[in-house]
Amino acid sequence: MRGIPAITLTLLLISQGASTFAQNNPEGETTTTTTTTTEAKGAPQAKEISDQKTRSDEFALGSKFYQTKKFAEALKHFQKAAATQADDGEARIMAGYCYYSLKQYEKALKEYTLAADKGKLISVRNKAQRLAQRLSSYLRGICPGNCLKPSMPGWRKMNVPGKPDRLVWMVYPYLDPEGRGGSEFWSNDHMGEVIEYVNGRPINKGVCPICNGTGKVSLPK
Ligand SMILES: [Zn+2]
Secondary structure (H helix, E strand, O other), rough: OOOOHHHHHHHHHHHHHOOOHHHHHOOOOHHHOOOOOOOOOOOHHHHHHHHHHHHHHHHHHHHHHHOOOOOHHHOOOOOOHHOOOOOOOOHHHHHHHHHHHHOHHHHHHHHHHHHHHHOOOOOHHHHHHHHHHHHHHHHOOOOOOOEEEOOOOOOOOOOOOOOOOOOEEEEEEEEEOOOOOEEEEEEEEHHOOOEEOOOOOOEEEEOOOOOOOEEOOOOOO
């Protein structure tokens, strides 16, 4: 999903001086194909076409090396693709993957964060943001899953009949189909178990498969 047509459109619009288009329309990828009957202006268009060609050539080269696990080589090409005006942020994300595979995690995080901030498509920015959040969790050693963890905000003391006073509780509110509110709660005896909403109701799905119930994770060294 590289959204080539959308990039083409955006570039065409920018070349008409409608540069606000890209900024005002974060949904650039779903835009309809309005307008663009500009007279062919030799120089700028040629430049844009060559920029796009560089982007797609370098991206293809990067992908080739990436598939054969030559990450340092792949990285160089994704960096070149990412440096073009034509990149929508995907090449930057790929550069992040390369750093990740090379175990340079801080650098990977930097690439994801850049793509999350500057990506041209909202889908790319969202993807980059998810990657950045997940990696940042890993760098702090905290499981990125939905498991109950001491570090979560919201643990509270509650008077629960028949339950010991030492427990603290996490409350998960819900609305039933009639719109009536209710809540389920789990205590710290369930640390490391995953609570997820299914059809609007909180469900305990058992021990977290990401951290094996420890709440902690680490990156390969
Ligand atoms: Zn977990």
